[in-house]
Amino acid sequence: MQSFTKVERAFSSKIERRHPVNIPYIIVENYPKLGLLTALRFIEWVNENPYGVISLPTGKTPESFIFWAKKILSEWDTTGGKKLREENGLLISKKPNFNNLHFVQIDEYYPVGSQQHNSFYHFVEKNYIENFGLDKSKGQFINCDMIALAEGRHFSEIFPNGIVDLNLRFREAKTSKEKLQQESIFILDEWCSNYEQKVRDLGGIGFFLGGIGPDGHIAFNTRGSDHHSTTRLTRANYETQAAAAGDLGGIEISKNRLIITIGLQTITFNPEATAIIFAAGEGKAPMVANALEEAPSNLNPASALAKLKNARFYITHGAASMLKDYKYHYFASTPWNQQKTDRAVMDLCEKINKFGEHLTIDDLKKDEYCSMIPNLDHHTVQNVINSVKQKIERGTFTFSKQRILYTGPNHDDIILGLLPHIHRLSRNETNRSHFAVMTSGADTVTNKFLIKSLEDTLNFLNADQIQMVNYPD
Structure with missing residues (x-):
């Protein structure tokens, strides 16, 4: 706490x-x-x-952060x-001036046009430079359009199909x-x-804020x-490509996009840096x-921040929910009930x-x-089995x-998550079903990709290369 x-x-x-x-962490109630x-x-x-150097996140992760920062300012x-600030520990009276800050863009897809709505450069320009009143001339940006390539050409001329073969670093053209x-x-x-050197010439990043990806990545x-x-x-790994598919129009596109990203040492270069990772959801x-x-290792990129005394989660x-202290608090802080018994036994099964x-x-003891x-x-496990069956x-x-409203961010979320239940309820002619799909319209997974994935799965099954289909008991 000190x-x-x-x-x-x-x-x-x-x-x-x-x-x-x-790394020290703080738990809050919700997003x-x-x-x-x-x-x-x-x-x-x-x-x-x-006069510090800041580096802020892009994409969907910082939406709530941006909302609150704009509202507070x-x-x-x-x-x-004033009441909001006082209740939450921000005990300053004069609004800070953002004009003297230096901004460092964290990452960007490559190649992507700077004015494309899902480019990170466009996001930074719209959400940080404009909204926070930053001086753009003091920023370090990754603008793919402004990086002149061989013979001074634009990336669309050098890589017309958007595919960059990094093997050319090592093989003969x-x-x-x-x-x-x-x-x-x-x-x-x-x-x-040169980008790295410019950041270091500024003394390194003073305030870094970022999310954590599906494989544990920070930045890229x-x-x-x-x-x-x-x-x-x-190049990104598959988990990162899949997460980016929604931004880029499908996995078939995202799997061919490279990324320009600051490194882990870029983030930790300044030993006094405040580096914050924020994450929501199970x-x-x-x-x-x-x-x-x-233990800090390359397998957990965010663990690199452990060397910073001002790092936080x-x-x-x-x-x-998977932290040891959080689990202990869940089981020990309130009276025991059947829900805790169910969770303890099911967690043990997995463990x-x-x-x-x-x-x-x-095993239980x-x-x-x-x-x-x-x-x-000896009845404890059977009681848990009965409890699960009842659910x-x-x-x-x-x-x-009944009139039933099904809602979801994408059509496949409703179908994949509820189809058997929908089918059962829809067969009852006295029920009326309504569906509300709230989506951007982007096809994260195209039909062509899905068909190929199913064909590959069938081939693996026929070749007996998938083991998770036969269980001895």
Whole structure:
């Protein structure tokens, strides 16, 4: 607690810290509060470092952060604005000036036009330069249109199909076209080195804010990245390509796009840097737990921040759900109930790779959380099995004479998640079903890609190369 700032102390939870972690963390209730905390902490830092170097995230991750930062700044002198700041530890009266800050863009797809709506350069220009009143002349940006390639040409001339073959770094160019592409790749490498040097000439990044990806990446430093990595042109792994598919119009496009990203050492170059990773939802829980509780390694890129004394993780309850301290708090802080018994036993099944009916009383007694179950005996596991069956039965109960609204961000979310239930309810002619799909319209997964994936799966099954289809019991 002593190292936390006034804003951070206002959000600190009372969860007991029993286990060591690589980086201090703060847990907040939900995604909006996560955005509020990051916005307040950012403004707090700017107030103390008006000439500092900042690097802020792009994409969907920072939406709540941007919302709250704009709201706090625009309502600075209002009664509501003052109350919000005071209640959350931002105890400054004068609104900070953002005009003297230096901005460093974190990453960008390559190649992509700077004015394309899903380019990160466009995002930065719209959401940070304009909204925060930053001086663009003081920024370091990754504008693909402004990086002159071989013979001064634009990327659309050198890489007309948008595909950059990085193997040309190592093999001989066979055609005049490949020679231009090879020369251009080396120009891009030199550009990245110069970008890195410019950041270091500024003293390094003073305030870094970023999310954590599906493979644990920060910026585009994917799983396996060297903790000493610098700004570079590189290829993303599959998890990152899949996550980017929605932005770029499908996996078939994203799998061919490279990325320019600052490195892990770019982020940690300044030993006084405040580096914050924020994450929301249970989907991020494994990556958060690995970064905070496992020994720092290349497999967990965010663990590189452990060397910074001012590094932090800001996370929601969902993102914290796999942390040891959070688990202990869940089981020990409130009276025991059947839900806790269910969770403890099912977690044990996964932990020791046993089906529930094969668990022994000794297995339960040896486990930290199952051993807390009141009246633990040979009936405990069967009670959990019965509890799960009851939940399934409640979920399959057929309603009659109902009007049902199904909602989802994409049409496939509704179908993949609820199709059997929809089918059952729709067969009852007394029910009326309505569907509301709220989507951007982008095809993240095209029909062509899905068909090929199914054909590949069938071929693997026929070749007996998929083992997870036959179980001994």
